Amino acid sequence: MRPVFVDTDVGIDDAIALLMLLRAPDLTIIGIGGVDGNCPLDAVMRNIAIVLDVAGAAPIPVYRGATRPLMGTRPTFDIVHGDDGLGGVAHHFGSPPANHAPLPAAMALVEAARATPGTLDVLALGPLTNIALAFLLEPDLPRLVRRFFIMGGTLTAQGNVTPVAEFNIWADAEAAKIVLKSDANITLITWEATLAHTIPWPTWQAMLAGQSHIAHFVHAMSSDLAARCRTEWGYAGMPLPDPLAAAVLMQPEGVRQAYQCRVAVETQGLARGLTVPQTTHQAPANIQVVEQFDPTIWHRMLQRTFTHES
Numbered sequence: 001m002r003p004v005f006v007d008t009d010v011g012i013d014d015a016i017a018l019l020m021l022l023r024a025p026d027l028t029i030i031g032i033g034g035v036d037g038n039c040p041l042d043a044v045m046r047n048i049a050i051v052l053d054v055a056g057a058a059p060i061p062v063y064r065g066a067t068r069p070l071m072g073t074r075p076t077f078d079i080v081h082g083d084d085g086l087g088g089v090a091h092h093f094g095s096p097p098a099n100h101a102p103l104p105a106a107m108a109l110v111e112a113a114r115a116t117p118g119t120l121d122v123l124a125l126g127p128l129t130n131i132a133l134a135f136l137l138e139p140d141l142p143r144l145v146r147r148f149f150i151m152g153g154t155l156t157a158q159g160n161v162t163p164v165a166e167f168n169i170w171a172d173a174e175a176a177k178i179v180l181k182s183d184a185n186i187t188l189i190t191w192e193a194t195l196a197h198t199i200p201w202p203t204w205q206a207m208l209a210g211q212s213h214i215a216h217f218v219h220a221m222s223s224d225l226a227a228r229c230r231t232e233w234g235y236a237g238m239p240l241p242d243p244l245a246a247a248v249l250m251q252p253e254g255v256r257q258a259y260q261c262r263v264a265v266e267t268q269g270l271a272r273g274l275t276v277p278q279t280t281h282q283a284p285a286n287i288q289v290v291e292q293f294d295p296t297i298w299h300r301m302l303q304r305t306f307t308h309e310s
């Protein structure tokens with residue numbers, strides 16, 4: 001079984017990504033770190049517990065992480081995921097017991113990597129604060145972790161917070177700079193990859209029309225966001241950034257088009273959160289940027305997740 005550590009700011013798409021991973025037959029989530037992002041950390045930690053409860057998952061250690069970015073204060077931005085991070089429906093799912101382990105998330109990631117040298121995959125679904133702290137705590141992390149699968153960035157200026165910045169990078173640009181400047185093996189699933197793999201609205205509705213407990217949960221938490229994506233922002237289909245990153249981690253052989261580069265991050269001024277692809281002979285092009293993922297595999301993974309009875 002492939003060991004995976006997930007760092008997340010559970011919001012709606014993070015929740016779907018976790019549900020996908022929990023269904024994967026060949027991997028085991030050895031830890032989940034919570035990070036402030038889509039909603040405050042306390043809500044993130046409650047939401048992780050709700051997702052694990054809805055999925056009927058076996059106990060997984062969950063670790064509290066950063067309550068704010070490395071520099072400055074919590075980002076203020078348009079509430080996309082609802083005040084509770086789950087589309088306003090978190091209160092329908094109670095407060096399941098959380099298996100909160102005492103270690104801070106960054107240290108838990110370091111311990112997990114030291115315990116599984118060269119075999120651990122990390123899925124980063126929120127601002128990279130915990131990941132950056134882990135890099136600072138364990139300089140050998142790039143060798144210990146097999147690959148970091150990161151949802152973040154926009155390399156062709158298709159930002160979703162500013163014209164040039166995607167939320168996970170923008171929310172903690174200093175952390176993103178530390179992580180992306182490292183020599184770690186990184187696979188980056190960007191916002192433009194997300195837009196290239198939206199789920200057409202009729203398909204999305206059909207996926208959630210089933211009677212499974214999971215389909216009901218996903219429909220309940222995502223219906224308002226889906227309506228905004230369709231009418232307010234005019235997307236051709238449901239954007240699912242974190243689930244796409246999870247799909248790439250689960251089946252990397254499904255990547256149909258990608259390129260290698262380094263990525264520079266701007267941390268200052270109007271262009272804060274800007275991510276720029278760079279090719280340089282002074283350092284390895286360590287970042288695989290995913291452009292195309294097999295749509296059949298992608299849709300089948302989601303369908304399998306939503307039809308699962310927990």
Ligand code: RIB
Pocket residue numbers: 009011012013014037038125126127151160166167168191241242
């Ligand atoms: O820009 C998309 C990312 O920001 C996703 O991870 C979403 O959950 C939000 O955190």
Ligand code: CA
Pocket residue numbers: 008009010011013014038125126242
């Ligand atoms: Ca997220």
